Amino acid sequence: MSDKAILEINGEKHEFPIMKGTENEVAIDIKTLRGTTKGVITLDSGYKNTGSCKSAITFLDGEKGILRYRGYTIEELAEKADFLEVAYLLIFGDLPNKEELDKFHSDIKKHSVVDDDVKKIIDAFPKSAHPMGVLSSLTSALTAFNPESVNVDSEEDMYNAIVRLMGKLPILVAWSMRKKKGLPLHYGDSSLGYVENLLKMMFKQPNEEVYEQNPILVDALDKLLILHADHEQNCSTSTVRITGSSHAGLFVSIAAGISALWGPLHGGANQAVLEMLEAIKEDGGDTKKYMAKAKDKSDPFRLMGFGHRVYKNFDPRAKIIKVAADEVLGDLGVEDPILDIAKGLEKEALEDQYFVDRKLYPNVDFYSGIIYRAMGIPTEMFTVMFALGRLPGWIAQWREMRLNKEPIGRPRQLYIGENERSFKSIEKR
Ligand code: CMC
Numbered sequence: 001m002s003d004k005a006i007l008e009i010n011g012e013k014h015e016f017p018i019m020k021g022t023e024n025e026v027a028i029d030i031k032t033l034r035g036t037t038k039g040v041i042t043l044d045s046g047y048k049n050t051g052s053c054k055s056a057i058t059f060l061d062g063e064k065g066i067l068r069y070r071g072y073t074i075e076e077l078a079e080k081a082d083f084l085e086v087a088y089l090l091i092f093g094d095l096p097n098k099e100e101l102d103k104f105h106s107d108i109k110k111h112s113v114v115d116d117d118v119k120k121i122i123d124a125f126p127k128s129a130h131p132m133g134v135l136s137s138l139t140s141a142l143t144a145f146n147p148e149s150v151n152v153d154s155e156e157d158m159y160n161a162i163v164r165l166m167g168k169l170p171i172l173v174a175w176s177m178r179k180k181k182g183l184p185l186h187y188g189d190s191s192l193g194y195v196e197n198l199l200k201m202m203f204k205q206p207n208e209e210v211y212e213q214n215p216i217l218v219d220a221l222d223k224l225l226i227l228h229a230d231h232e233q234n235c236s237t238s239t240v241r242i243t244g245s246s247h248a249g250l251f252v253s254i255a256a257g258i259s260a261l262w263g264p265l266h267g268g269a270n271q272a273v274l275e276m277l278e279a280i281k282e283d284g285g286d287t288k289k290y291m292a293k294a295k296d297k298s299d300p301f302r303l304m305g306f307g308h309r310v311y312k313n314f315d316p317r318a319k320i321i322k323v324a325a326d327e328v329l330g331d332l333g334v335e336d337p338i339l340d341i342a343k344g345l346e347k348e349a350l351e352d353q354y355f356v357d358r359k360l361y362p363n364v365d366f367y368s369g370i371i372y373r374a375m376g377i378p379t380e381m382f383t384v385m386f387a388l389g390r391l392p393g394w395i396a397q398w399r400e401m402r403l404n405k406e407p408i409g410r411p412r413q414l415y416i417g418e419n420e421r422s423f424k425s426i427e428k429r
Pocket of ligand 1 (some may be wrong): 046234264265266267268294295301302303304305306307308309312358360363364365405
């Protein structure tokens with residue numbers, strides 16, 4: 001392949017360098033386009049063809065169904081690593097040795113408290129508040145309690161902000177659920193592992209002396225968090241990078257990412273999937289009816305948990321989660337008719353020409369809610385769990401953007417509004 005691309009506009013040729021990634025991905029570098037063409041820009045709504053950055057964190061091949069964090073396959077990491085190791089890998093670039101992991105965990109634990117006044121903010125929310133709204137607000141509010149995390153100019157400052165957030169977010173996650181359930185809020189137990197501590201903070205009942213850890217739940221949650229930990233330049237991650245590109249601090253950049261994740265086309269899909277499966281069950285389990293609705297262009301209904309902007313073969317995370325859902329429900333002795341509806345729907349969709357033609361496969365959110373539900377996590381908390389899993393990915397991407405000294409993100413537009421016109425006084429309008 002040539003190392004340059006040529007664009008002809010009005011008979012004039014403009015050359016642009018072609019760049020190659022380590023996996024032979026190809027990009028045309030158009031940074032000189034506007035200058036040399038005197039104002040021409042590219043237009044690509046939804047960024048279907050536009051790379052926003054160079055990144056060394058996650059590689060994804062949607063055609064082959066490949067997902068790797070820092071070179072390691074998602075299959076191997078989900079089987080062999082734990083969430084904190086994966087977090088370290090994503091953020092710092094390599095798997096930690098024992099000493100590095102212990103230090104990372106111990107630094108996180110030092111910051112696994114929040115100012116007790118945060119409880120007052122939680123108290124001000126109505127019980128009906130969606131926990132994603134609560135989590136985003138509280139993450140932003142952390143900035144007020146930790147002003148030193150705002151201006152980060154050195155790697156050391158960044159590290160301090162990172163371990164603070166890794167320590168504090170699980171508390172906010174647990175509290176956003178406990179508030180909804182009317183349970184007292186309490187801090188974790190620093191003698192526990194990261195995931196065990198989270199489970200205890202979420203589920204310990206006020207009238208029980210000791211919270212008994214269930215290793216099936218610990219393993220399942222660990223795996224789910226790893227599977228969600230990063231996914232290159234998706235909607236929420238791009239939001240984190242673009243927010244941070246103005247040199248906004250880490251906490252508010254992540255709060256922006258949490259808001260972006262909330263939507264049902266992104267992380268909110270896991271809640272939407274469960275609600276859809278419930279609705280199908282309530283409606284007598286007629287999956288064919290819902291398949292027809294999903295294909296009907298006059299009906300806004302979409303088969304939630306199906307389709308992906310990048311995966312056009314299968315989502316490797318969905319494959320792992322489907323097996324995990326069977327195992328976890330089996331191990332916990334839970335029989336959930338929703339799982340059968342999900343499997344039936346998947347089978348029908350995979351054989352249906354509409355879905356085959358559009359390369360629509362189950363994505364990560366299709367089965368994750370079934371596991372969360374079996375673990376006793378309320379439906380409205382599913383996206384919150386996704387957010388906690390995605391935290392190391394967002395942090396890694398924010399850190400990379402800052403260390404690469406990327407310029408402020410500021411897209412252009414094609415203006416299609418009115419030309420200049422004169423102001424009309426109110427009587428003449
Ligand atoms: N059900 C029915 N039709 C669909 C679906 C679906 N779930 N997804 C895409 N299509 C159709 C769409 O109508 C379009 O058809 P046509 O070409 O006839 O107009 C075609 O497939 C291409 O869809 P698109 O909306 O242009 O594709 P996109 O890349 O812009 O959107 C998506 C990707 C994930 C937003 C979309 O597939 C979707 O809305 N899926 C359901 C929501 C969901 O499960 N989201 C979670 C994504 S994975 C986790 C995450 O990102 O957080």
